[in-house]
Amino acid sequence: MRSPMAIETRSFQFAVIALGAMLFATSLSKAAVINGGFESGSLSGWTVMGQGHVETGVVGITPTEGTYQAYLETTGNFTALAPAVVASLGLSGPAIFGLGAGSPTNGTGISQVVTVTAGDTVSFDWNFMTDELDETATYNDFAFYSIDGAAFLLASRNSSTFNTVSPPAGFDGQTGWGSESFTFSTGGAHTIGFGVFNVGDSGHNSVLLVDAVSIPVPETSTLIMSAVAIVLFVWGGAARRQAPRRQTRV
Numbered sequence: 001m002r003s004p005m006a007i008e009t010r011s012f013q014f015a016v017i018a019l020g021a022m023l024f025a026t027s028l029s030k031a032a033v034i035n036g037g038f039e040s041g042s043l044s045g046w047t048v049m050g051q052g053h054v055e056t057g058v059v060g061i062t063p064t065e066g067t068y069q070a071y072l073e074t075t076g077n078f079t080a081l082a083p084a085v086v087a088s089l090g091l092s093g094p095a096i097f098g099l100g101a102g103s104p105t106n107g108t109g110i111s112q113v114v115t116v117t118a119g120d121t122v123s124f125d126w127n128f129m130t131d132e133l134d135e136t137a138t139y140n141d142f143a144f145y146s147i148d149g150a151a152f153l154l155a156s157r158n159s160s161t162f163n164t165v166s167p168p169a170g171f172d173g174q175t176g177w178g179s180e181s182f183t184f185s186t187g188g189a190h191t192i193g194f195g196v197f198n199v200g201d202s203g204h205n206s207v208l209l210v211d212a213v214s215i216p217v218p219e220t221s222t223l224i225m226s227a228v229a230i231v232l233f234v235w236g237g238a239a240r241r242q243a244p245r246r247q248t249r250v
Contacts, residue, residue: 032114033122033192036213038068043110046070049088050080050108055209060168064125064177064211072108074141074198075205082197085109089146089193096197101142101156104197108208111146111193116184116215122192123181124213128155130206133162133172139199141206146193147182154180154208157199170205177209 034045038054046052055071056063063069073079080088082104086096089109096104114122128143142156153159155175162173184190196208 032116032120032215033213034112036124037066037211038063038070039066041068043070046110046112047088048108048110049085050106051076051078052108052110061127061129061174061209066211068211070110070194070208070210072110072143072194072196072208072210073205074107074196074207075203079106079108079198079202081106085195085197089151089195090149090191091146091151091193092149095146095149095151096144099142099144099151099153099156101144101153101159101197102138102140102199104142104199106202107195107197109193109195110210111191113189113191114215115187115189117187118185119183120187120215121181121183122213122215123179124194125177125179125211126154126194127174127177127209128160128196128206129168129171129174129209130157130162131171131204132157132206133164135204139201139204141197141199141204143196143206143208144194145180145182146191146195148190151195152180152182154178157206171207 035043042054043052050072052070052072054068056067059071061069082096085107086093089111116122124145126143126145130141132139132141137158140156140158143154144151145154146152160175163176164173167173192213194208194210196206198204198206
């Protein structure tokens with residue numbers, strides 16, 4: 001039979017192991033999105049199709065966190081044709097046409113594979129700027145995000161409200177920063193992406209700014225409480241198994 005001291009020592013070991021495992025799992029979850037704030041000063045960690053880079057606040061828009069933000073545009077020598085962008089994001093033509101924003105011509109997309117558990121939520125900030133507001137509605141440039149082959153409209157020239165009072169240089173207006181999130185129903189590897197397209201022409205630039213792409217994790221205090229609960233449960237079972245049994249006299 002083990003002594004009470006041995007039981008307490010074993011319980012302490014369980015506490016260290018449980019807490020260490022939870023903190024290690026937390027670090028893995030935090031690393032699920034590589035360079036989600038673009039603070040590397042580049043798009044490292046992301047697959048790029050088209051003309052994408054990072055910018056600071058010198059473009060007239062301050063990032064929502066840190067120094068940098070992703071800058072994806074529809075016009076320029078290095079933008080890609082729409083089919084190439086669609087394929088790079090793992091999408092299909094119908095998925096894009098289903099947004100109701102128009103048939104795209106060219107643009108830019110970025111994507112990344114993340115590993116999550118069921119119930120994890122990816123969140124991000126975005127801002128759509130366009131130089132199409134003084135053109136006809138035919139040129140309905142649009143921006144979107146994608147998850148595993150499904151596309152979700154963020155904004156378009158025809159379906160958004162724009163601030164046109166003091167637009168960034170080179171643009172007619174911007175939507176201003178907004179926040180979006182998506183909760184994964186299943187765990188495993190998933191592809192997240194962002195894209196912006198010209199519609200009807202290949203000029204009059206539109207830009208999607210992206211920042212703060214992250215998958216939140218439990219706070220350390222929550223992890224510690226969970227670890228303690230596990231230890232108490234394990235310790236209770238161990239203590240019951242180690243307790244001497246009373247012998248019944250006959």
